[in-house]
Amino acid sequence: MSPRITLAVTVRVLNQLRRDHRTMGMLLVVPALLLTLLWWMFEEMPGDFFDAFGPALLALFPFIIMFLVTSVTTLRERSSGTLERLLSMPMGKLDFLLGYALAFGLVAALQSGIAVAVCVGLLGLDVQGPVWLLTVVAVGDALLGSTLGLFVSAFAQTEFQAVQFMPAIVLPQILLCGLFVPRESLPDVLEAISDVLPLSYAVDAMQELTASTDPAVWGDLGIVMAFVLGALVLGAATLRRRTA
Numbered sequence: 753m754s755p756r757i758t759l760a761v762t763v764r765v766l767n768q769l770r771r772d773h774r775t776m777g778m779l780l781v782v783p784a785l786l787l788t789l790l791w792w793m794f795e796e797m798p799g800d801f802f803d804a805f806g807p808a809l810l811a812l813f814p815f816i817i818m819f820l821v822t823s824v825t826t827l828r829e830r831s832s833g834t835l836e837r838l839l840s841m842p843m844g845k846l847d848f849l850l851g852y853a854l855a856f857g858l859v860a861a862l863q864s865g866i867a868v869a870v871c872v873g874l875l876g877l878d879v880q881g882p883v884w885l886l887t888v889v890a891v892g893d894a895l896l897g898s899t900l901g902l903f904v905s906a907f908a909q910t911e912f913q914a915v916q917f918m919p920a921i922v923l924p925q926i927l928l929c930g931l932f933v934p935r936e937s938l939p940d941v942l943e944a945i946s947d948v949l950p951l952s953y954a955v956d957a958m959q960e961l962t963a964s965t966d967p968a969v970w971g972d973l974g975i976v977m978a979f980v981l982g983a984l985v986l987g988a989a990t991l992r993r994r995t996a
Contacts, residue, residue: 754847761851762858769859779821780863783813784870791875803878807958808931810871810886814863814894815951816922822856822901823914845988849902853895853984860894881961881969889961889969892976893954899983906990925951930959950979 769776790809794801868887871877879886901914904921908914928938928946935946935956946952957972 757847758850758854761848762854765852765855766858769855775821775825776859779817779859780866782817783863783867786813787867787871788875800878802875803962805931806871806875806877807962808929808955810867810877810890811893811951811954811958812926812929812931814860814867814890815897815954816918816926818856818860818863818894818897819901819922820915820918822852822898823905823908823917824901824911826852826902826905827908827911827914846984849984849987852902853899853980856898857891857895860898861891864890864894877962879962880965881967885967885969886958886961889954889957889973889976892973892980893951893958895980896950896954896976896983899980899987903983903987903990906987925949928952929955931955950976 769779787806787809790805791802794805864887868883868890872879872883872886900921904917905914908917924945928935928942928949929951930946935943935952938946953972953975957967957969957976960967960969960972
C-alpha cells in the first residue's frame with residue numbers, strides 16, 4: 753500500500769463527484785430534506801415524536817444513501833474497465849479501496865455536518881450531549897454505509913444487482929436497530945442477531961447522545977469503526993478487476 757497512490761485515488765474520486773452534480777445533490781441534500789420531511793410529518797402531533805425518531809434516522813439516512821451510491825459507483829468502475837486499467841498500474845486493491853473510503857469519508861463528513869446543522873439548528877432536535885460528538889457519530893455511520901457498499905459491490909454483476917443488496921444488507925439492520933422496537937424488547941433470537949449488526953450500535957450512540965448530558969458513546973462508535981475496517985479488509989480480499 754502506498755499513501756501517494758491512495759491519495760491520488762482519493763483526489764480522482766473527489767473530482768469525479770464534483771463534476772456529478774446529481775450525485776452530489778443526493779449525497780449532501782437528500783438526507784437533510786428527508787429529516788425535514790420527518791419533522792414536518794410530526795409537527796402537528798402531540799409529544800416529542802421528532803426527538804424520539806430523529807436521532808435514529810440521523811444515523812439511518814446517511815448510512816443508506818452512502819451504501820447505495822458507493823456500491824453503484826464502485827461497480828461502474830469495474831464494469832467500465834476502469835478498475836482493471838487502474839490495477840494494471842502499480843496500485844493494490846487496498847490502495848483503491850482506501851482511496852475511495854477517504855473520498856467518500858470526506859463527503860460523509862460534509863453530509864453529516866449539514867444534516868446535524870439542519871436537525872439541531874433549524875428543526876430543534878433536542879440534543880443533551882455535545883453537538884460535535886453527534887456529528888462524529890453521524891460521520892461514522894456514513895462511513896459504515898460507504899465501506900459496506902464497497903464490499904458488496906464485488907458480488908454484483910450489474911448496477912441493478914448492487915441495488916438488490918439493499919434488502920439483504922440494509923433492511924434487516926433497519927428493522928432490528930431499535931428504531932421500531934427497543935432492542936431489549938425483541939425476541940431472544942432477534943436480539944442476538946441485532947447484537948451483531950453494526951447499525952444497532954450506530955443508533956444506540958445517536959440515542960445516547962440525545963438523551964444524556966454525559967453520553968457513553970465511544971464503545972458503540974468503536975464497534976462501528978471496527979466494522980468499517982473489517983469491510984475494507986474483506987473488500988480488498990474479494991474485489992475483482994472486472995465484471996465477468
